Amino acid sequence: MDGDIYVVPYFPDLVKHIITTGSNPLHRRLGKHPRIIEFKGEHDGGLLLEYAINGSWESYLQETQLPIREKIRIAKETAEGVAHAHQSNILICDIHVRNILLDAEFHVKLCDFQGRLLSPDGEILTSGGASENAESFMPRCDKEFADVKTDLFALGSTIYHIITGHRPFPQYDTIDDEAKFEELYREGHYPPLDTGVGGDVVWNCWGAKYESAGEVVNDLKLLEQVP
Numbered sequence: 001m002d003g004d005i006y007v008v009p010y011f012p013d014l015v016k017h018i019i020t021t022g023s024n025p026l027h028r029r030l031g032k033h034p035r036i037i038e039f040k041g042e043h044d045g046g047l048l049l050e051y052a053i054n055g056s057w058e059s060y061l062q063e064t065q066l067p068i069r070e071k072i073r074i075a076k077e078t079a080e081g082v083a084h085a086h087q088s089n090i091l092i093c094d095i096h097v098r099n100i101l102l103d104a105e106f107h108v109k110l111c112d113f114q115g116r117l118l119s120p121d122g123e124i125l126t127s128g129g130a131s132e133n134a135e136s137f138m139p140r141c142d143k144e145f146a147d148v149k150t151d152l153f154a155l156g157s158t159i160y161h162i163i164t165g166h167r168p169f170p171q172y173d174t175i176d177d178e179a180k181f182e183e184l185y186r187e188g189h190y191p192p193l194d195t196g197v198g199g200d201v202v203w204n205c206w207g208a209k210y211e212s213a214g215e216v217v218n219d220l221k222l223l224e225q226v227p
Contacts, residue, residue, distance in 0.1 A: 025126045026113040029088050035081030037101060037111040052101035052109045060102060061165055068163070068197050069224065074100070075159045075198060076220035077108035082155055083213035085110070089118040091146050094130040095154040097161050116146060134174040134181040135167045138208075149208045155216060156205025160191065163198050198223060 024047065027039035038050035054060060057074060066074075078100055085092050092099075093115035101109040114128030131137070138153035161167045168191050172180050184190075190206050193199035201219050204210055 026090055026115065026117050026128065029090060029117055030085065030113065031088070033081070033084045035077055035084060035108050035110055037109045049111070050109070052111070053104050054102035054106055056098055057100035057102060057108070057162070058097040061097065061162075071163050072198060072220060072224050074108060075162045075201075076217060076224060078110065078158060078162070079155060079213050079216040079220055081108060081110035082151060083217055085113070085115075086148055086151070086213055089120065091116040091118065091148070092130070092151055092154075093128075093146050094132055095151060095158050096133060096136060097158055097167075100158075100162075134172075134178040135169065137178075137181065137185075139182050139186045148212065149210075152205045152210050152213060152216065153208070155213065156202045159198055159205065159216075160193060160202045163193065163202075196226070 024042070027047065027049075030036050030039070032038055037052060040048040040050065042048065078095075082092060082095060090113065092110075092113065094112070099110060099112045101111050103109055114130035116124050116128070117126040119125055131143075132150070132154045136154035136157040138150045140150070157168055167174075169181065169184065174181070185206075190203065193202050198220070201216060201223065204219070205216065210216055
């Protein structure tokens with residue numbers, strides 16, 4: 001299993017089948033894609049996945065200063081992975097920098113798929129129970145509801161984190177201050193970000209202006225070309 005990673009199921013008290021019934025069907029549906037960690041099969045009750053040698057973007061970000069153009073590339077590749085998931089009828093429901101891995105060439109590999117597999121007409125076929133953290137949670141009346149736009153809202157928060165090096169509103173705790181995040185977002189209060197470094201893209205994600213992750217990819221490609 002050189003070059004692969006073996007994921008063993010872990011079940012906290014009263015929780016069963018998160019990995020075996022949540023991740024496995026999603027990984028199978030995702031198939032092989034350059035922005036998705038490769039699923040290589042099952043092994044002794046766990047999952048055998050591709051090994052991303054450079055670890056998580058979250059850890060890498062803490063140790064390395066990157067030029068803005070590289071950060072925009074990482075954001076674009078993240079959006080490419082999200083676009084592929086959506087095209088595969090999968091809602092990720094937990095888009096976050098901790099789920100962005102880097103391969104040997106420092107390209108993005110999205111991982112930890114515990115979201116929802118949908119039928120072509122939108123019926124939930126499999127749900128792994130994933131949900132966004134407070135800084136990535138789009139305010140809605142039904143907190144169990146998820147769709148493309150709730151994923152894109154979370155993608156906006158993730159791109160903000162990639163560009164700035166910190167999550168939105170770092171002064172607030174994502175658990176203890178969950179209600180504060182919801183209040184700010186419901187009132188349309190978002191942290192500022194210059195348009196030249198992706199601010200428009202992030203704001204369009206937060207403002208539900210995009211219909212698809214592919215539109216996010218296209219705007220980031222244009223931004224990537226700016227001298």
